[in-house]
Each structure stands twice: as C-alpha cells, then as structure tokens.
Amino acid sequence: MIRLKSPSQIAGIRRSCSLLASVMEELEHLVEPGVTTRVLDARAREMIGDNGGRPAFLGYHGFPGALCVSVNEEVIHGFPSDRVLLNGDVVSIDCGIAKEGYFSDSAITVGVGTVSSQVDQLLKRTYEALWNGIAAATAGRRVNDISRSVFRTVEPHGYGIVRPYCGHGVGLELHEDPQVPNYVGRGPNPRLKPGMVIAIEPMVNLGGDAVELLDDDWTVVTRDRSVSAHFEHTVVILKESTEVLTRRAGERVFAEAQQI
Ligand code: MG
Numbered sequence: 001m002i003r004l005k006s007p008s009q010i011a012g013i014r015r016s017c018s019l020l021a022s023v024m025e026e027l028e029h030l031v032e033p034g035v036t037t038r039v040l041d042a043r044a045r046e047m048i049g050d051n052g053g054r055p056a057f058l059g060y061h062g063f064p065g066a067l068c069v070s071v072n073e074e075v076i077h078g079f080p081s082d083r084v085l086l087n088g089d090v091v092s093i094d095c096g097i098a099k100e101g102y103f104s105d106s107a108i109t110v111g112v113g114t115v116s117s118q119v120d121q122l123l124k125r126t127y128e129a130l131w132n133g134i135a136a137a138t139a140g141r142r143v144n145d146i147s148r149s150v151f152r153t154v155e156p157h158g159y160g161i162v163r164p165y166c167g168h169g170v171g172l173e174l175h176e177d178p179q180v181p182n183y184v185g186r187g188p189n190p191r192l193k194p195g196m197v198i199a200i201e202p203m204v205n206l207g208g209d210a211v212e213l214l215d216d217d218w219t220v221v222t223r224d225r226s227v228s229a230h231f232e233h234t235v236v237i238l239k240e241s242t243e244v245l246t247r248r249a250g251e252r253v254f255a256e257a258q259q260i
C-alpha cells in the first residue's frame with residue numbers, strides 16, 4: 001500500500017531530510033586517507049543525536065551502525081569498523097534518520113584521495129543517473145519512468161546495474177511501498193502522485209551486475225569484486241514539481257538532467 005503524505009507529514013519529513021542533508025555534507029568532508037569508517041559513524045551519531053534525531057538504521061533488523069559504510073567492491077550494507085580508508089578507495093555512506101517519527105534516507109559515494117579515472121567516471125555517471133531518475137519522478141508519470149531513466153543513463157557504459165536491491169517509499173517508515181527498481185522489470189508500476197515520498201538509489205558496478213552476500217549476512221559485494229557506486233536522495237512528488245528533500249547545501253540541482 002502506497003501512503004500519500006499530508007502537507008504536515010511532508011513538513012515533518014522535510015525536517016528529517018534537512019538534518020540528514022547536513023550530516024551527509026559533514027561526512028563527505030570527513031572522508032580522507034587515514035580515517036576509519038567507525039569515525040564517520042561516530043560523527044553521524046553525534047550530529048543526529050544533538051539535533052533531536054535517531055539513527056534509523058541502528059538496530060534495524062539488528063544492524064550495528066548508524067551508517068552503512070561500503071568500501072570498494074562492497075555495494076551496500078557494510079558495517080562501520082576500524083578499517084582505515086586508503087588513497088584510491090571509494091566509500092559509499094548510506095544514512096537514515098528518524099526525527100519526530102519521520103524518516104529520511106540518503107547515500108553518497110566518495111572517492112578517497114585520488115581515484116582512477118575509470119572509478120571517477122563510474123561515480124559521476126551513477127550520480128548523473130540519480131538525477132536523471134529524479135527528473136523523471138514527476139506527478140502523472142510512473143515508477144518505470146524513473147527506472148528507465150536511471151538504467152539508460154548507465155547501461156550504455158557497460159556497467160552492471162544491481163537488480164536485487166532498489167529504491168522505495170519512505171517517510172512514515174524507513175521502507176514503504178512502492179519499490180523503485182533501477183531497471184524496468186515486470187513488477188508493479190504505479191503512477192506517481194502528489195504526496196508520494198520515495199528514495200531513488202541507483203547502485204552501479206564497474207563490472208558485472210551480479211552481487212553476493214558476505215558471511216556476516218549483511219554486506220553485499222559485487223561477485224566479480226569490481227568497484228560499486230551508490231547515490232540516493234529522498235524526494236517528494238508535488239503537484240507541480242518534485243522536491244529533493246535530502247539535497248545538500250553545496251549540491252546544485254542537475255539543471256541538465258534529461259527526461260530520458
Ligand atoms: Mg539509504
């Protein structure tokens with residue numbers, strides 16, 4: 001069941017998302033060679049707690065961190081740890097906040113120091129796919145329009161698009177209907193309506209699309225161990241526009257985002 005949010009619920013979700021945007025902005029700047037992923041997690045907990053929120057991932061089905069931190073071939077759901085980030089790594093930071101009962105969800109993938117040009121392009125194109133997905137997420141269109149837009153942005157480059165995990169409704173819970181895949185499948189294809197709040201989150205691999213689960217039962221990695229990128233925003237569909245609720249202060253709207 002897709003829950004359409006009222007204006008007051010959207011206002012609450014907006015506050016949760018705005019806190020998350022400032023947390024993500026801070027974390028992005030903390031990433032550098034020599035930092036452990038646990039330091040990022042600690043800073044996120046501190047900022048969220050200081051601002052009246054709760055890390056939504058912490059304890060979710062037993063997850064041990066405020067962040068999912070996924071390095072290099074890790075796609076999603078990695079644990080914060082004492083792993084030291086090294087020059088040339090990429091780190092995906094995924095965070096969710098519950099604030100006053102309203103949920104937000106956002107992810108970025110950041111290069112540590114200097115990354116190869118191949119990896120740099122993967123990050124740029126996955127980020128572009130997120131914004132092309134957002135551009136397609138307007139009232140009256142359908143979930144498949146988002147999926148198609150994401151897929152067509154990255155597929156021509158020969159990347160692997162992760163299929164078993166996808167975007168989702170969010171706002172009153174961390175994960176709600178509908179599912180928002182990064183490819184056009186045969187699943188439900190609901191129409192986008194004003195009041196829908198969704199997280200759009202392309203996950204794209206430098207190599208093949210196959211992924212597997214590590215023995216910790218959480219961390220998803222690429223089967224061929226190629227590097228993976230992940231970007232996510234929470235957006236609200238409004239009558240005349242779509243608002244990117246987790247947009248960071250320094251982040252421009254992709255004006256050239258194409259309606260593919
Ligand atoms: Mg997320």
Ligand code: MG
Pocket residue numbers: 105106167168199201232
């Ligand atoms: Mg999500």
